[in-house]
């Protein structure tokens with residue numbers, strides 16, 4: 001009898017561990033942005049087809065209070081705004097999305113990200129989709145939710161959204177409460193509880209706490225919140241031994257730079273994993289580090305390949321999901337385990 005119990009227990013452990021592998025997720029960072037211009041609906045459709053579990057939206061507001069899917073608060077890096085509206089830059093030379101109406105933004109061509117060097121546009125990742133080719137648009141949050149929910153209907157799958165509130169303090173300075181607007185749209189589209197397929201993320205802890213304490217209750221929703229962490233210096237208390245348990249009062253998970261999970265100074269055979277994942281898991285927080293890129297120059301020296309980089313994080317550091325520009329590669333990696 002006792003043997004049967006042991007066998008049953010072992011069997012259960014096996015099932016549970018394979019289940020937890022299966023639960024590890026792939027988050028398409030700005031869509032399948034390794035292949036198509038970031039944050040275009042085309043990049044999102046590709047990520048969906050590649051099997052991503054969640055698709056990310058960065059959100060900023062327009063002058064007429066619409067939410068658009070754009071990584072920067074400015075339009076400079078990923079559109080032709082400088083050609084279409086040359087006289088609309090602020091004194092710092094930047095074109096802020098918040099100074100344009102949605103109708104104006106809808107006239108812009110979206111493109112692979114670029115910088116200007118000696119008056120010339122140079123794309124950020126040289127081997128990605130060519131700059132200025134074909135025609136892409138800047139979508140609204142609603143455009144994108146409707147596409148993902150539409151695909152969920154037509155394919156029978158249940159893929160989630162992973163919106164980020166960009167620079168909420170900047171939006172407040174400009175007189176806009178972006179978080180309430182985002183919460184309203186989430187509610188409108190049925191994302192209302194922690195069981196809903198959504199993680200809402202921000203780098204701003206004060207805003208995160210406000211969302212959890214005031215904005216969600218006033219809008220009447222309560223969805224999963226992710227605290228993004230870029231370094232150890234913005235909120236040093238989070239890296240104290242009790243930091244993650246304090247954060248757990250406001251957040252359901254963290255989205256750290258992956259350099260905070262595995263020390264950049266690691267070498268092959270000497271992978272240095274920080275305490276962060278253990279501490280976060282101990283506090284009941286999910287861990288979704290960013291950003292995993294397969295471009296030749298983007299894989300750190302301690303990993304021999306992109307897949308080894310994924311293995312180190314998913315299985316040695318035990319993170320629950322990763323943000324990646326190459327969702328197909330991460331999905332195939334998890335399926336091969």
Ligand code: CA
Pocket residue numbers: 056057058164
């Ligand atoms: Ca983001």
